Amino acid sequence: MPRRRKSPADAWLPERTYRGRKSYEFHPKTGGSIRLMKIRFDEHGNPIETNDIKRQVIRLQLEAEQKLIKREDMNWLFDSYIDSLQFRKMAKKTREDDHERLPRLRSVFGDMLPHDVTPGHIRIYMDKRGESAPVAANREHGFLSRVFNWARERNITKENPAEVVKKFSEQSRDRYIEDWEYWLLYETALTTAYPWIAPMMELSYLCRMRKSEVTGLTEEKLLPEGIFVERGKGSKNEITLWSDRLRKAIDDAKEYCQGRKVIGVDLIFKSKAGTQISKSGFDSAWQRVRDKAMKEGLEIDGQVVTLKESFTFHDIKAKGVTDHATKASGHRSKKMLAVYDRKPEIIKATR
Numbered sequence: 001m002p003r004r005r006k007s008p009a010d011a012w013l014p015e016r017t018y019r020g021r022k023s024y025e026f027h028p029k030t031g032g033s034i035r036l037m038k039i040r041f042d043e044h045g046n047p048i049e050t051n052d053i054k055r056q057v058i059r060l061q062l063e064a065e066q067k068l069i070k071r072e073d074m075n076w077l078f079d080s081y082i083d084s085l086q087f088r089k090m091a092k093k094t095r096e097d098d099h100e101r102l103p104r105l106r107s108v109f110g111d112m113l114p115h116d117v118t119p120g121h122i123r124i125y126m127d128k129r130g131e132s133a134p135v136a137a138n139r140e141h142g143f144l145s146r147v148f149n150w151a152r153e154r155n156i157t158k159e160n161p162a163e164v165v166k167k168f169s170e171q172s173r174d175r176y177i178e179d180w181e182y183w184l185l186y187e188t189a190l191t192t193a194y195p196w197i198a199p200m201m202e203l204s205y206l207c208r209m210r211k212s213e214v215t216g217l218t219e220e221k222l223l224p225e226g227i228f229v230e231r232g233k234g235s236k237n238e239i240t241l242w243s244d245r246l247r248k249a250i251d252d253a254k255e256y257c258q259g260r261k262v263i264g265v266d267l268i269f270k271s272k273a274g275t276q277i278s279k280s281g282f283d284s285a286w287q288r289v290r291d292k293a294m295k296e297g298l299e300i301d302g303q304v305v306t307l308k309e310s311f312t313f314h315d316i317k318a319k320g321v322t323d324h325a326t327k328a329s330g331h332r333s334k335k336m337l338a339v340y341d342r343k344p345e346i347i348k349a350t351r
Contacts, residue, residue, distance in 0.1 A: 012049075023039055077147060078106065122141065122144065148161065205323075226241040227239065
């Protein structure tokens with residue numbers, strides 16, 4: 001309930017709006033003051049407050065309040081974080097993933113004020129989202145937490161409501177692609193409208209590259225000694241030395257993308273428009289190739305062989321790490337390396 005005005009003459013003023021020495025001022029909860037309009041005085045120095053002036057002050061106060069809410073809601077906070085130096089310094093893949101998460105989070109939290117978002121709101125969101133996509137819910141939780149931590153460090157918010165909200169437990173993928181499964185999908189890709197999927201698979205396997213690293217590969221990264229792999233997510237960059245199989249993969253990629261436009265950097269894999277193959281474009285092509293391998297398969301030695309169990313493109317990198325003699329993956333920590341090494345370790349008996 002608003003406090004009672006000291007002067008009955010000020011009772012008409014909206015809450016948090018005051019008469020200053022020369023103008024009417026709105027003092028928002030977040031601090032500071034917003035000048036609404038000048039006070040008009042009569043010849044005796046008394047303020048002139050007609051009904052028209054009162055209506056004008058009330059209207060200006062409402063407009064100021066709406067502008068303030070619009071500026072400082074969660075959409076404003078999301079935009080401020082995305083535009084921050086901290087976000088711009090994050091790995092490209094992380095930034096791309098966060099941009100994909102934003103529309104869903106905006107639709108739920110966008111119109112709320114940051115200090116009105118409670119752990120309960122986030123828990124309800126997590127429970128609903130987790131019914132169909134618990135892993136995605138965890139990633140969106142992580143993004144929200146980073147946004148609130150960034151805001152707290154800049155005195156925009158006092159707390160991070162996501163800190164006390166538990167994520168869903170996740171089980172690490174342990175799918176290892178057998179050689180026959182790999183080659184079945186590889187050969188299937190060559191029979192579709194997306195033959196470039198095949199050399200992409202080879203680069204992911206031979207160089208242990210993520211999808212974004214493969215689609216972003218350019219001519220300038222093809223060095224005399226091998227391929228310069230510029231890894232994302234804080235992993236170590238490396239040069240993978242040429243092998244006959246690796247050279248064939250690059251030659252095949254150039255053949256399948258031959259004649260396509262070149263816009264900006266010369267990409268190894270490019271869309272018909274000459275741009276980098278989009279995530280949605282790749283995902284659609286990958287799903288069609290994989291579905292064909294599972295439903296139709298290929299005829300081998302007079303017998304039709306189909307893929308029995310699906311696998312992701314990212315599983316190919318894990319196969320590359322698992323099969324590599326030194327388990328090289330570019331990851332700096334043993335913990336992350338363990339995620340990609342998917343065969344049990346063979347150890348001799350104690351005696």
